[in-house]
Amino acid sequence: MTNADIAATFDHIADLLEYQGGNVFRVRAYRNAARTIGGMVESLAAVRANAGRFLTDIDGIGTDLAEKIGSLLDTGELPLLAELRKAVPAAVFDIMRVPGLGPKKVKLLVDQLGIDSLDSLEQACREGRVEQVKGFGAKTQTMILDNIAFAKNPDHARLLWQEADAIVQDLLGWMRGCPHVRQIEGAGSWRRGRETVGDLDLVVDSDDSAAVMDRLHAWKETSAVLLRGDTKTSVRGPRGVQIDLRVVEHGSFGAALQYFTGSKEHNVRLRSWARERGLTINEYGVYELGTEDKNDAKSAKGVCVAGDTEQAVYGAVGLPWVPPELREDRNEIVMAERGELPELVELADIRGDLHMHTTATDGEDTLAEMVRAAVARGLQYIAITDHGQRVTMARGLDKHRLLKQWDEIDRLNESLAEDGRPPIVVWKGIEVDMLEKGGLDLPDDVLEKADWVVASLHYGQNQPRERITARIIEAIENPHVSVIGHPTGRLLNRRPPYDVDIEAVIAAAARTGTFLEINANPWRLDLNDHHAAAAKKAGVKIVISTDAHSTRGLDVMRCGVLQARRAGLEAGDVANSRTLAGLRKLMKR
Ligand code: DGT
Ligand code: CA
Ligand code: CA
Ligand code: ZN
16 A cells, blocks of 8 residues: 555545544544645655654654554555444445535435435435535535536546656656666656646666566556556556556667657647658657668668657757647747747745645644744745634634734744844735625735735635626735635636636736736646646736645645646746745735
């Protein structure tokens, strides 16, 4: 079992316990452990195998959970889970994944309507039975129907990029331990940094394809071999993901990597570009047209002019190397020829993180812990942006508690500056809610005292397009609002974006000098790449923020940067790549 599997198992247990009305602290212990494990880079198996380390050294893992992790690693099973599964109807877990349906609501549906599957829930909604259950209404019923349809779409069952990345890194490490592997790279949508990934593609440079394929089949996570040919094999890996591996000769490695990185649309465009120049490209190399070389059976195309590196492949058709994130057939080949490819923003360009939570609301770690973790990550400034009072579920801050937190931040900054130049500057921020009826959940006389204001929409997400758009534009026009947080509200695989006129939002942001966020949380990645590119075109500056709810949450910045790169953003387009003074100059007040 991988860390992700164990995290998913603990989350599952928490869901089932909660469904049964179990002890809240017990539920929380499983949830926290799941979050910790999900964010760990090192594998639990490695920690356990290390004689000098203990699982109980990990935050939030006590002897009981450590024992359970051990049992999962050894057997893949857990007696507690088996017990819970017996006690709780199987469909409960599926139904709980529908956004807005927590364990308590699901229990009502099961007890009162006998719901035993997503299908029967869908049926009950269509027949108007759900709206009659106490605590549900017509609106909730419609929302459930929409969300079931969304979740049932097979396109929405793909791995998040971050999940795919964890598997790819683990697998590359294993494969590099094979002496017959000369070079190996991940390709496909993972390499292009897509938000979600369907299957994993690997390209290997080796003279012994059988040995390389054996190595993949021997990987501890390989659960089935789906196909084995001379140079290609497909297996089933962790979380059921398919892994396609191709082995090529040294001289074809770059061509194969280029081909299997895709996108298909980029490759089609590149092939016709090559053809116009008397060349043809395939997964073996770049060949001259009309110089058939009958000895080269594999290509039967002509004299090979490039193939060992991607640079050489692009170079042979007169182009500079194109970053994988841009290979989506969005005019990148024309831009490459003109030398107009953007110099994409990098993680190292990011100087600050301007959206994060603490234990004052729904974060796991304290203000001091978040600041320490930010310093450790080399950030020069951060903004603490806990929720405003509207978010009651997270104990959102009212004016009184907020001002108290800001006092604490003032004192913290003073003590940081005591020995000269402070290692980091902490901004007094807030994530205010855009209220259902319009307006913000904290008054202007409070907001004007903030260094940084994120305005987000968490409630009334089913309102009509005009209402949602008007609420966001009203916030944009508020002189105290610095940035709009996760502007479309979507959760990948879970919840579609709310209905918002994003062009109008971008235009209003451009007009007022308000920033728009790329929320780096791997479930959100909101704005998406198209929207972020449109914002750049309109002259809007983007802020990439982690929205961290724990110190580990700060590490998702790289996911947000990847999204920005896919949008073609350069460091200059990203406000939090500036120095603090530079950022201040960009702000609207
Ligand atoms: P995914 O797996 O759905 O997230 O998306 P990709 O882009 O990884 O797609 P996949 O795994 O089907 O194929 C990997 C790459 O291989 C793809 O991006 C381009 C290349 N490829 C696959 N089939 C074709 C094809 O029929 N023509 C061309 N030109 N390239 C292809
Ligand atoms: Ca793929
Ligand atoms: Ca594939
Ligand atoms: Zn937030």
